[in-house]
Amino acid sequence: MTPAASQPRTLETxxxxxxxxxxxxxxxxxxxxDGSPVFSEVSLAIRRREIVCLLGGSGCGKSTLLRTLAGLERPAAGQVAFLGQPCSAxxxxxxxxxxxxxxxxxLNVADNVRFGLDFRHQPRIAAEARERRVAEAITAVGLAGRERAWPAELSGGQAQRVALARALAREPELLFADEPFSALDAITRxxxxxxxxxxxxxxxxxxxxVTHDIDEAILVADRILLMGSRPSRIHREWxxxxxxxxxxxxxxxxxxRLSILGALRESTTGA
Ligand SMILES: Nc1ncnc2c1ncn2[C@@H]1O[C@H](COP(=O)(O)OP(=O)(O)O)[C@@H](O)[C@H]1O
Ligand SMILES: [Mg+2]
Known part of the structure; x- marks a missing residue:
């Protein structure tokens, strides 16, 4: 753990x-x-295999930034590049x-996971490889044997496991996750x-x-970016x-945790 002050910032254009x-x-x-800015002049880079947590209080613009980076919202200015290519979808x-x-x-569990491979523009996958991916992802999230279960039969944690399997089956270079565990009980989380x-x-x-949970960020992140109040920027990085x-x-x-709490306090009071 090293505070941002002693780390070179890794903001790459x-x-x-x-x-x-x-x-x-x-x-x-x-x-x-309605015209009011949510964030401005935000630059960040995510490297291969890196887990980056975007941390900040409710309403500071984390989801909007994630959706912009994921190509679901169009920025007013600036650009997003995915694997070095400009990307707007x-x-x-x-x-x-x-x-x-x-x-x-x-759709049952297996079909929900398989559905993740049917998106438009998804590279075509041979049937055998597709089934292997579906089976591997379901096993990896601990749901082997529940392939034919219906969503209504699943707990919240199991449903999120299916969502995770659906994402992993696509063998993504990058997973965008917006508060994926915040509706779960503490143990399941x-x-x-x-x-x-x-x-x-x-x-x-x-x-x-994306998370508003400091402990979640500390437990999973390789890097934590702290987002402050509107118009938001990334205030600190660990x-x-x-x-x-x-x-x-x-x-x-x-x-x-103490370092992040201090920075969070500063960023919300404008100190
Ligand atoms: N569709 C929308 N239209 C107008 N304002 C929105 C919309 N979605 C979110 N906002 C506003 O943008 C700000 C940032 O929202 P959001 O990105 O959801 O924050 P966070 O994920 O950090 O809680 C909030 O003030 C919110 O009210
Ligand atoms: Mg949000």
Missing amino acids: AASASAETVLAGDSLSFAYA PHPRSALVFQQASLLPW AEMQALLVELVHRWHAAVLL TVDIPHPREADAAAVTAL
């Missing part, structure tokens, strides 16, 4: 993004139709997970956080995880190099 960069946002600004090598699992209730870290390492994916499982190093976790 879209133009200068290295081969190791999956996603680069360059000087992004955004305003909703959801990229086939990206996948999304939201707070609600958003499973199709008329902790299980899912550990599962996310394990799976994205195994799938070699990078992650942009590189987290505490080995997993991080709960084991209580002193390092506590020191990082």
Whole structure:
């Protein structure tokens, strides 16, 4: 764990993004139709296999920034590059997970996961490879044997496991996750956080995880970006190099939590 002050900032512009960069946002600004700016001049880069947490209070613009980076919203200024190419629509090598699992209730678990491979622009996959991907993803999230279960039969945690499997089956370079565990109870949430870290390492994916939960960010992130109030910017950045499982190093976790809390207080009071 190292505070931002002692780390070189790793903001790369879209133009200068290295081969190791999956996603680069360059000087992004955004305003909703009513005209008030949500964020301005935000630049960030996510490297291959890196878990980046975007942390900030409710309403500071985290979801809007994630949606802009994911190609679901168009920025007022700036640009997004995915694997070095300008990108203004959801990229086939990206996948999304939201707070609600958003499973199709008329499809069973396996069909919901398979559905993730049917998006437009998804590279064509041979039937055999498709079935292998579906089976592997379902097993990886711990739902082997539940392939024929209906969404209505699943707990909230199991539904989120299906959503995660649906995303992983696409073998994404980058997973966008917006508060994916915040509707779950504390024990299930902790299980899912550990599962996310394990799976994205195994799938070699990078992650942009939006959260308002400092502890979640500390437990999963390789890097934490703190977003402040409107018009928002990224105020601070921490590189987290505490080995997993991080709960084991209580002193390092506590020191990082205090550092983030202090910065959060500064960014919300404008100090
Ligand atoms: N569709 C919308 N139209 C207008 N304003 C919106 C819309 N969605 C969100 N906002 C506003 O933009 C700001 C940022 O929202 P959001 O990105 O959802 O924040 P966060 O995810 O950090 O809670 C909030 O003030 C919110 O009220
Ligand atoms: Mg949000």
